[in-house]
Amino acid sequence: MNLRFIKSPEKRIITEQLNEQFGIENLPYLLLESGKEKIRAFSGHLSKEEISKISQILNIESIGIYLLRKETHSELRLSFDATHILKNQIKNNIIDINKAQLIEWIRGRDVSINTDKGIKVIKYNSDFLGCGKSSGDRIINHVPKDRRIKK
Amino acid sequence: MKPELKPKFIERMHKLLSNDEDFENFNEIIHKPPRNFIRCNTLKISPSILFERLSKKWIVSQPFPEHHEIMLINSDLKPGELGNAIEHLLGYYYIQEISSMMSVLALNPKPNEFILDLCASPGSKTTQIVAGMQNSGTLIANDFKLDRIMILSSNLERCGVTNCIITRNDAINICSRISKTQLRFDKILLDVPCSGEGTLRSSPKTFEMWNENIVHKLSRQQKKFIAFALKCLKPKGTLVYSTCTHSPEENESVIDFALKNFPVKIETLSLPLNCRQGVISWYGDKYSNETLKCCRIYPHDNDSEGFFVSKLTLLEEMK
Numbered sequence: 001m002n003l004r005f006i007k008s009p010e011k012r013i014i015t016e017q018l019n020e021q022f023g024i025e026n027l028p029y030l031l032l033e034s035g036k037e038k039i040r041a042f043s044g045h046l047s048k049e050e051i052s053k054i055s056q057i058l059n060i061e062s063i064g065i066y067l068l069r070k071e072t073h074s075e076l077r078l079s080f081d082a083t084h085i086l087k088n089q090i091k092n093n094i095i096d097i098n099k100a101q102l103i104e105w106i107r108g109r110d111v112s113i114n115t116d117k118g119i120k121v122i123k124y125n126s127d128f129l130g131c132g133k134s135s136g137d138r139i140i141n142h143v144p145k146d147r148r149i150k151k
Numbered sequence: 152m153k154p155e156l157k158p159k160f161i162e163r164m165h166k167l168l169s170n171d172e173d174f175e176n177f178n179e180i181i182h183k184p185p186r187n188f189i190r191c192n193t194l195k196i197s198p199s200i201l202f203e204r205l206s207k208k209w210i211v212s213q214p215f216p217e218h219h220e221i222m223l224i225n226s227d228l229k230p231g232e233l234g235n236a237i238e239h240l241l242g243y244y245y246i247q248e249i250s251s252m253m254s255v256l257a258l259n260p261k262p263n264e265f266i267l268d269l270c271a272s273p274g275s276k277t278t279q280i281v282a283g284m285q286n287s288g289t290l291i292a293n294d295f296k297l298d299r300i301m302i303l304s305s306n307l308e309r310c311g312v313t314n315c316i317i318t319r320n321d322a323i324n325i326c327s328r329i330s331k332t333q334l335r336f337d338k339i340l341l342d343v344p345c346s347g348e349g350t351l352r353s354s355p356k357t358f359e360m361w362n363e364n365i366v367h368k369l370s371r372q373q374k375k376f377i378a379f380a381l382k383c384l385k386p387k388g389t390l391v392y393s394t395c396t397h398s399p400e401e402n403e404s405v406i407d408f409a410l411k412n413f414p415v416k417i418e419t420l421s422l423p424l425n426c427r428q429g430v431i432s433w434y435g436d437k438y439s440n441e442t443l444k445c446c447r448i449y450p451h452d453n454d455s456e457g458f459f460v461s462k463l464t465l466l467e468e469m470k
Contacts (some may be wrong), residue, residue: 024257029313041287041313042313042314042316043287043313043314044287044288044289044313044314044315044316045263045265045287045288045289045314046289046292046316051316052290053332054316054334055330057328057329057331058293058318058320058325058328058329059318059319059320060289060302060316060317060335061317061319062304062316062317063303063315063316064314064315064316064319065307065308065311065312065313066308078315079308079398081242081308081309081311084195084241084242085311085313091184095299100319106237108412127237127241129241146305147240148240149235149237149240150235
């Protein structure tokens with residue numbers, strides 16, 4: 001894995017953007033870039049320097065959890081699991097879906113909902129179910145394939 | 152069709168178990184499918200909330216008063232029903248056989264510790280360790296093959312694990328490299344590849360694949376693993392060695408090798424399953440009396456799979 005730690009100024013921009021989109025104020029993680037436009041979050045006690053040293057002797061495959069992806073127009077899309085770990089901070093752009101929509105969503109299908117365009121956090125009761133992209137009249141599904149209910 | 156046990160396997164199990172009745176009880180239960188245990192992922196949900204949710208669709212019990220996270224599903228389930236439930240997809244629980252939870256209970260992971268899980272995939276014990284660490288400290292989860300790493304990675308994401316570094320290295324190679332640095336771990340889980348004699352209930356294929364040569368080959372490999380792993384431990388650090396097999400060559404023989412060659416002591420275990428003492432002699436080999444402190448979990452003692460756990464403390468740093 002090529003390690004690229006996100007520096008403080010860039011982390012500040014990401015946090016500000018998350019705040020604007022979802023009301024998230026605090027990212028208590030070390031952030032790393034992983035693959036194209038993907039950011040991972042690490043909560044462990046090791047510092048950047050210690051992780052870099054470890055990477056010189058061990059073959060690191062991944063660090064922490066997949067947190068978000070940078071979309072076009074500088075929007076950020078939280079990963080399926082990030083919506084859960086940040087659920088206590090998410091205040092804006094939440095779409096509460098009903099049981100019928102949940103069944104569609106968790107099977108990987110888009111759901112028809114009229115709302116403003118942009119990235120939305122999908123929620124059913126107390127369960128946070130990742131993000132979708134609203135086109136105005138439907139939410140495009142981003143539930144990872146291995147997390148969908150099989151028919 | 153009932154799989155046939157190989158004569159040599161029958162002979163060895165007869166020798167391990169105390170009498171004919173004991174063997175018959177063993178032989179009866181290994182042909183029955185295992186019970187459906189799950190472990191609540193406390194990183195994402197509390198046992199009480201999960202219990203309430205699952206009780207609406209299944210008959211659920213929490214058989215261990217000191218471990219509310221362990222739940223037993225008593226309903227008749229369709230194939231794949233546990234894995235296809237929304238609570239599973241959301242990472243609220245992990246489907247894990249009860250005996251395999253014992254090695255992490257023995258390890259007793261705590262917040263802020265630095266832990267190595269040397270043979271981590273598919274991740275049941277790894278996620279259990281992180282639950283104990285509450286996503287603090289750091290866990291290095293290692294495995295060797297890329298396909299196994301993919302499964303491990305997927306399970307860690309599903310369970311919301313944020314404090315883990317996944318590495319792909321040969322177990323001996325990784326320990327050799329670490330031992331040449333200043334890095335030392337508070338705790339190591341060494342849940343080694345084994346002949347799988349304890350998994351006959353869930354994996355009847357083991358009946359066909361089992362042979363004594365594999366047992367001996369694995370035993371030699373497991374001794375190398377423990378020798379190299381101990382070099383990565385801090386003084387007073389803990390190493391838990393576990394297998395899902397009954398063969399003493401892969402269990403007490405490995406612990407005896409560690410006791411006789413390295414500055415370690417073996418700890419007495421207190422686990423919520425019925426454990427039998429370790430064996431101290433096997434086909435002419437004599438093991439240290441200390442191996443009596445090992446824990447042998449037999450399927451017919453607990454209506455579980457078979458397992459072996461032992462816990463070592465390193466007395467002084469190894470050079």
